[in-house]
Amino acid sequence: MGSISIRGTTILCLSHNGETVMAGDGQVTMGETVIKSSAKKVRTLYGGNILAGFAGSTADAFTLFERFENKLEKFSGNLVRSAVELAKDWRTDRMLRRLEALLIVADKSFQFIVSGSGDVIEPDEGVSAVGSGGPYAKAAALALKKHSSLNAEEIVREAMEVASKLCIYTNTSLTLEKIVSRSS
DSSP, X not given: XXXXXXXXXXXXXXXXXXXEEEEEEOOEEETTEEEESOOOOEEEETTTTEEEEEEXXXXXXXXXXXXXXXXXXXXXXXXXXXXXXXXXXXXXXXXXXXXXXXEEEEOSSOEEEEOXXXXXXXXXXXXXXXXXXXXXXXXXXXXXXXXXXXXXXXXXXXXXXXXXHHOTTOOSOEEXXXXXXTTO
């Protein structure tokens, strides 16, 4: 198993018309075999006010979720500060540096892609995606956001459908979470 890579995942996050929606597909692939089709790669944190999704090693992602939740508690749910502090720890901690995953984290105002190289990237146009099908999902979401009257959830569902048709490591078994801004 040392030479067989576990691949897959598409995580997509979209902020549109007062809603932030994040979805992840459920497929886990080892080598050329689908070993699970209903994995949950997206969750809500901090009382349902924060969305988080991962691409990469599952065990590594759980470690990062736990660390991120600790940062959210320490910084009273401040997404920006928590994401930056997680990225700093991830980059400088010897054990964390070896983790192989990417996170998307979001609240009703911000979304970030967080990586082990210390990156905390706020996407343009309120759309972020990671994983093997991420570029397909993001392209579809950008086009639908600009050229349709679909709501945020509908855009995310359609974009993930497009990704599943193009990326062999992405399926249509979605976990979808959303945050609705109180002002909309």
